[in-house]
Amino acid sequence: MDIKIPDNVKEVIGKRGIKEADIEAVVKEAESSNKKLVKNGRNLAKKKIGDVLVYVDYDIDKGVLSKHAKVNSAYTHRIVLQHIVNADGPSGWTCAHCNEAAAFGHVQMEYMTVKRNGPAVVCAKCGDSWAEEYLATKTLAAVEGLFEKKRA
Amino acid sequence: MGYEELFPGMDAKWHANATKRFASPFVDVPTDRIDVDPIILSHAAVACGFTIRDFYEKPELGIHCVGYISHLYDLLAVTHWFYSLPWCRELGLTLQYKDTLPPISTGPIISEPGQVDNIHVPDVDELMKGHTLPEFIRMYEYVAKNLPMTLVPISYGFDIVGAAAELCGVENFIMWTFTEPDAAKKLVKKYTDTSINGADGLARKFGMAMLIVGSVLANNDIFSDETTKEYSADMMRYYVDQSFRRGAGPQIFYHLCGNHETDYKVFKDTLIWSPFTVFHVGYKGKEVFPSSLLKQEFGNMATIMGSVDTKIMINPNPKVVYEQSKMQLLGGRDSPKGYILGNSCECPPYTIPGNLLAMVKAARDFGTFGTW
Incomplete structure (x- = not known):
């Protein structure tokens, strides 16, 4: 392709x-x-x-x-998306692999050994999760920066 | 003379330790003790010899008082300053400064539900020419210059329902939730959209903006659980989601003041949780919200902040404050994502210093991380 x-x-x-x-x-x-x-x-x-x-x-x-x-x-x-914490609303996305509606929800996120919850688009069927562009480039980028600063 | 000339410089040694303590619940690095955040506002001004009016009328002075007095009580390493009606002037209200109160609305209020449609939501450029956003920007620029190590730019959605209700009068608003729910919801959304634009403006200026948003008027003394969700929790989610999309966050402070006897349950699966979220509830019925229950319900979602009853902060009995602080610390200190000891709402302006000392002493005595 x-x-x-x-x-x-x-x-x-x-x-x-x-x-x-x-x-x-x-x-x-x-x-x-x-x-x-x-x-x-x-x-x-x-x-x-x-x-x-x-x-x-x-x-x-x-x-x-x-x-x-x-x-x-x-x-x-760079933050690692782990297991789904909850799925609480429609996202408009469909998980192509499962052919199921993906939801807005939360996943456990890990960075520098710290585990906290954060928002993501999640597929409850296969357990996969994604961060949309605004979230990755704004929110998660700031989260990574704060973890690095607070762990320093 | 600038306000900075009224204060000695920040003690770097104290501040360095306070910074580590402030970070500890978010990064799983235990420090000397659990942090105490009594939500100090105008008490800081009073403790420095100024007035309540000074605190609100002179934000740069007010926030410097907060930064300075935090050292006396060994509190947070960061500064804040706010009042409960941000963005309301841009939506048509006039605020009046008072000697003994935060600024209050003197109207004009809208009196007919149909008038809600006429309320214009100012965009970011319009907010830049208004009152609230320039005031916050000016104040944070002052902090960046004079107390840079304490700077956290914060945008306040604050009490979304309560502030929106001020636009039509609180009694009218409560009545409209029964008789004109569409107008009441539209009013809350217009206030929320204005707050989102405010967060956007602050994030553009400083590259980030912590979000503080609460459910104060929407509590079980007035609303059912369902109504609290519909008017407050759903809109708090909308506020955070839209603010994140504009570059604000990632820090969030959720402040649930008032009686959240049963409606606390609607927030867990409604709100957005970021890795830097603090969740705080004031009361369950007439009693302080038990930290043990807060940990059970929300401890796996975020850092939690327990409450010491604001009312007892002005009683001359530090032992009572100490015992309640101890009870809350023992109930919440091993919360999986961290615990902070707070007051159930703003620390009263004339809080007795001995009572603040009692909170901090309890944190030193019982505020270990975990249960050791």
Whole structure:
């Protein structure tokens, strides 16, 4: 599958330190395993690469002879998402692997050996969880910074 | 002369230890004892020889008093300053400063449910030209310059239902929850949306903004559990969710003052919990909310803050304060995600210093982390 990354997205992922090869790895694994979230044609996939979880938000364009993924955004976080704590409301996303509605909820998060709860999109059936872009790039980035500062 | 010239500099040694203690419940690193946060506001000004009015009318002076007096009582390493009606001036109310009270609303209130539609929710740019946001920005800039080690920019959703009710008068609002629920809900949402824009504005300025939001008017003395959820808990969730999406957070302080005899149950599966969340409940019926129950219900969700009854802080009997502090500490100190000892609401302006000392002494005597 071809992966197209528009220039404006390349600029954003470059600032976030994400390699194009990482994006390709995330999309290919998601498409082969069908482990991803979907919403109105959008796909949200993730893969642990090194110490970070890399997410890719992309659309699939199906042509006559082939299909390609058009990347809308990519982002990362280092905090580790663990088991689901609760699921308390509709998220609008569907877990493609389970074909079940994914919910807003909370998961246990671990960073620097500290375990606390935080919000996430969760699939109660398979137990997987995802952080949307605003959460990863704003809230969780600040959480990681605070843990590092308070543990120093 | 600036207010900073009225105070000696911060004791670095004390502050360094207080900072470690403040961090300890969030990062699982036990320190000398559990922290005490009596929610000091104008008491700090009174203890420094100023007035209640000074505290609210001069935010930079007020917050410097909080930072300074925290050392005397060995309290938090961070500063705060607030009152209960932020964002209300931008929604049409006039606030009047009083000698013995926080600022109060003098109206004009809306009197007809249909008028709710006419209330304009100011956007961030409009809030920047208003009163509340510039006041907070000016004050935090003062802290950044003069007490930088204590700075935590905080945005206040505060009592979402109570502040919204002030826009139409509290009695009208309570009546509308029965007779005009759509208008009452719309009023709360307009106040909440304004608060969210405020959090957005503060986060843009400082790169982050701790969120403080509470359920005070919405409590079991007035509302059923279902009504508290509908008007208060659901909107507190909305406030935090939308504020997170705008870059505010990740610290949250949930403050449930008043009687939450049974409605405390609606918050657990409604609110958003971040890794830096403190959850606080004041009363269960007429008694302080037991820390043992707070730990049982919320200890796995967040850091919890137990309560010492605000009423006893002005009685000349430090032993009573000490014993209640001890009871709460023993009930909550081994909470899995940390425990803080607080008052059930704001520390009264004329709190007896011996009673604050009693809280801190109890924390020194019984405020170990865990049950050892």
